[in-house]
Amino acid sequence: MVVGAGLGLRYGGKTPKPALKVTGRTLMVMSIEAMAAGGCTDAVVVVNDQVAKQLGPELAALPIPVKQVPGGASRQESVYNGLKAVRDDERLSHAEVVLVHDAVRPMVPAKVVSAVIEAVQGGAEAVAPAIPVADSMRILDPGGGSAVIDRSLLRAIQTPQGFPLQLILEAHEKMAASGDQFTDDVSCAERAGHHVTLVEGSRMSMKVTEPSDLTVAQALWEVRDTFGHHSARRIRRHLGA
Numbered sequence: 001m002v003v004g005a006g007l008g009l010r011y012g013g014k015t016p017k018p019a020l021k022v023t024g025r026t027l028m029v030m031s032i033e034a035m036a037a038g039g040c041t042d043a044v045v046v047v048n049d050q051v052a053k054q055l056g057p058e059l060a061a062l063p064i065p066v067k068q069v070p071g072g073a074s075r076q077e078s079v080y081n082g083l084k085a086v087r088d089d090e091r092l093s094h095a096e097v098v099l100v101h102d103a104v105r106p107m108v109p110a111k112v113v114s115a116v117i118e119a120v121q122g123g124a125e126a127v128a129p130a131i132p133v134a135d136s137m138r139i140l141d142p143g144g145g146s147a148v149i150d151r152s153l154l155r156a157i158q159t160p161q162g163f164p165l166q167l168i169l170e171a172h173e174k175m176a177a178s179g180d181q182f183t184d185d186v187s188c189a190e191r192a193g194h195h196v197t198l199v200e201g202s203r204m205s206m207k208v209t210e211p212s213d214l215t216v217a218q219a220l221w222e223v224r225d226t227f228g229h230h231s232a233r234r235i236r237r238h239l240g241a
C-alpha cells in the first residue's frame with residue numbers, strides 16, 4: 001500500500017507531493033516501482049482527488065496491478081482506508097503480507113523492501129526499516145532547558161513497514177475505536193500488543209517533506225548505483241515484461 005493522500009503543507013506549492021518529479025518521474029510512480037522491485041505483487045494506492053486527477057493515466061501503466069482508494073484526514077486514517085479496501089477485495093484479502101509505504105519516499109532500495117517482506121515471512125509481527133541518527137541529540141524539558149540523550153540508542157524510522165495482513169488490520173481497527181493516533185504503523189501494531197522488529201534502512205529512503213528535500217533527492221538519485229539501487233529495467237526483466 002502506498003499512501004499519498006497528504007496535503008503536503010510543509011512542502012507548500014500547487015503540485016501535490018506524490019505528483020512531483022525526480023528526474024522526470026513522479027514520486028508516486030517511483031514508489032510503486034520500488035515496491036515491485038522488492039517483490040510486491042499488487043499496489044493499493046491511497047490518494048485524494050487532486051492526486052488521482054493528476055496521476056490517473058500514469059497509474060494505469062505500471063508493472064503491477066494498481067487499485068486506487070480515497071485517503072482520510074490523517075495518515076493513520078488513510079492507511080486504515082487502504083486496509084479496509086484490501087479486506088473487502090476478493091483477491092487482495094488473501095494476501096499474507098502487507099507493506100505500508102509513504103509515496104514521498106520514492107527511492108527506497110529493493111533490498112530494503114525485500115528485507116521487510118522476508119522478516120514478516122519469517123514470523124515477525126511488525127517490521128520497520130531504521131537508520132542511525134547522524135546528529136547529536138537533546139531532549140527538551142518543560143522548563144525551557146534541554147538534556148543530552150545517547151544517540152547510539154536512537155533510530156530514525158522509515159517505510160515500507162510490513163505486517164501480516166490480519167494483524168495490521170485488527171491493530172488499525174483498535175486504534176480507530178480507541179482514538180489513539182500514531183505517526184506510523186508499527187506504533188499502531190505495538191499499541192495493539194505486538195512486537196516491533198527493525199531491519200536495516202537506507203539513506204536513499206529519505207522522505208520528501210520540504211522543498212530542499214527534492215533537491216537532495218535529485219542529487220542522490222544521480223548516484224543511486226553507489227547504493228546498489230534497483231533500476232526500472234531490472235524491474236521489467238524481473239517481471240518478464
Ligand SMILES: Nc1ccn([C@@H]2O[C@H](COP(=O)(O)OP(=O)(O)OP(=O)(O)O)[C@@H](O)[C@H]2O)c(=O)n1
Binds near residue numbers: 011017075079
Ligand atoms: N491524510 C494523509 C496524510 C499523509 N498521507 C501520506 O503519508 C505520507 C507521509 O506524510 P507527509 O508527506 O510527511 O505528510 P503530508 O500530510 O503530506 O504533509 P504535511 O504534514 O506537510 O501537510 C505521504 O506520502 C502522505 O501523502 C496520507 O496518505 N494521508
Ligand SMILES: C[C@](O)(CO)[C@H](O)COP(=O)(O)O
Binds near residue numbers: 156157158159207
Ligand atoms: C511514517 C513515517 O514516514 C515514518 O518515519 C513518518 O512517521 C511520517 O511522518 P509524517 O510527519 O506524518 O509525515
